[in-house]
Amino acid sequence: MIQVSANETIEVRVNINGKVYAERVEPRKLLSDFLREDCGLTGTHIGCEHGVCGACTVLVNGSAVRSCLMFAVQAEGMEITTVEGLAKDDRPDPLQEAFNECHALQCGFCTPGILMSSVEFLGTYADPTTDEIKEMLSGHLCRCTGYKGIIEAIEKEAIRRKDGENVNESGDTV
Template structure:
């Protein structure tokens, strides 16, 4: 293993799930590794490490990003949301509830990334078609569920939003 001297470390500061994190990191440290190793946020899963499986998806300033393709230094000054940030005041996010109700998860490995992409999708449009949901899901690999329950869960939350249920913009009912 190559040892990096402390002068090669870079200070990063970002808000993750509402909490400010300031750390010194190697310039080549991936955001996924920073979240898991430095912040202890292990809900962000690392599967393929090539941005293909989608398991490591988080929101960076509201946009879904593959954290295995982004360096922690690129997230400096940004606002990050991981799957741990979805629940509010001990209450699951509506998508988390819908995933449970629609049997949209089995092993759960892909679920955090899919949830984060779905949050972004629902924040941009609650009048979603099944094809739009399938298009979003095309960037996520799930070997267990067959996607049917996942699509139903996202449609369920989208329909609630469309029916006028007041939310805070992330799908959380207020």
């Protein structure tokens, strides 16, 4: 184990949304703070800071993680995707488009975390039931009670993927 005094910093190198970031941070700095403060990626929202609300969810090596429960130094060498990394070529991700089409956005505070969990979820459940979607969403708090539109958006994107509407020649979802 690395021994570090309270005033020392450690270099962290991570690949975030396809770009390598190398920054020196205090060992106790949370990944959520690192993303926002050091990397300028403010789409990751900080809500409860206890892992309850889900607003800070990002993908770490493809898995949905509450970034307020992980230290930045723990992400060393990992690949992170934030909500900013979903859009490609200045076009929203199809899941983001589905959220827009189904009016799944109200105040928008919870949306980045829900989107990131939904990306992982749809990668696992190609044809999810409404109950499976609700179970996934149970880890997210939406104060605006906008769950109906969110569920509809996830169902819509699942159907599009199943019908091959958002898949490129390589078989990857676009």
